[in-house]
Amino acid sequence: MTQTAAAAKPRLLRVGVFGGAFDPPHWAHRTLAEVALKQLELDVLHVLPTGHAWHKARVLSAAEHRLAMCQLAFGDLPKTRIDTREMRRQGPSYTADTLHELASEYPGAQLFLLLGADQLQAFKSWMRWPEVLQQASLAVADRATNVGADAALASGQVIDLSNTDLPFERLLMPLQNISATAVRARVGQALSRSGALEVLVPQAVASYISLHNLYQNPT
Numbered sequence: 001m002t003q004t005a006a007a008a009k010p011r012l013l014r015v016g017v018f019g020g021a022f023d024p025p026h027w028a029h030r031t032l033a034e035v036a037l038k039q040l041e042l043d044v045l046h047v048l049p050t051g052h053a054w055h056k057a058r059v060l061s062a063a064e065h066r067l068a069m070c071q072l073a074f075g076d077l078p079k080t081r082i083d084t085r086e087m088r089r090q091g092p093s094y095t096a097d098t099l100h101e102l103a104s105e106y107p108g109a110q111l112f113l114l115l116g117a118d119q120l121q122a123f124k125s126w127m128r129w130p131e132v133l134q135q136a137s138l139a140v141a142d143r144a145t146n147v148g149a150d151a152a153l154a155s156g157q158v159i160d161l162s163n164t165d166l167p168f169e170r171l172l173m174p175l176q177n178i179s180a181t182a183v184r185a186r187v188g189q190a191l192s193r194s195g196a197l198e199v200l201v202p203q204a205v206a207s208y209i210s211l212h213n214l215y216q217n218p219t
Contacts, residue, residue, distance in 0.1 A: 011043065012108060012128060013109035014042050015044050015094075015110070016112045018036070020050060021060055022049045022070050024066070024180060024183055025202075026200050026205075029073065030074065032171065033045060033080065034174060035141070037077065037080070040169075041212070045077070045080045046102065047176055049154040050093050051063070051093040063162050067082065068083050071206055072205050073205050094126075094130075095132050096127065096128040096131040098137070099131075100135065112169075113136040115168075117142050117159040133166070142170070142173070144159070144177045170186065174207050182200065187215040
């Protein structure tokens with residue numbers, strides 16, 4: 001191939017796929033989306049709130065609330081689409097199905113699946129995980145070993161991925177010890193009513209949680 005032909009070869013469309021319960025979406029989610037858009041040079045990022053979460057023991061908040069909070073948390077990011085297909089899908093929703101659909105909608109595009117380090121560790125427990133790996137490149141953000149309700153916000157010990165035998169690209173983002181579990185736990189505390197919740201979630205999401213009295217009995 002000549003240099004002229006190589007230069008004329010069109011660049012593949014780069015599509016990010018960021019799924020999760022987003023119950024609620026928090027600052028670490030937001031930062032991951034921002035870093036992925038820039039580092040991966042994405043042309044579009046699909047944010048996909050989970051529908052029926054087959055892998056979670058607890059019942060998720062109503063889809064309408066999680067969708068509204070995603071719109072508040074990510075809606076102003078350029079090239080980002082809040083994608084409701086998994087919420088509209090009947091029965092259990094699997095990432096492999098979503099990637100199949102997106103591959104059909106973006107023929108020839110390069111798909112990137114955004115994950116946290118904890119999700120990468122559990123990746124081989126996913127339904128049809130080899131299909132996922134065939135369809136998308138994994139882009140992984142570091143996560144602290146403890147992001148539970150009692151975790152400190154300051155950086156802690158990072159999950160060790162050195163023995164992972166899966167191919168992935170590391171997303172270069174600062175470690176944030178924030179989890180949806182911690183947010184739900186804090187909502188019931190008096191401190192959150194004075195604005196401390198905004199340390200964990202965007203202000204608009206904090207206001208929505210307060211307005212709709214979400215997570216009064218956190219799980």
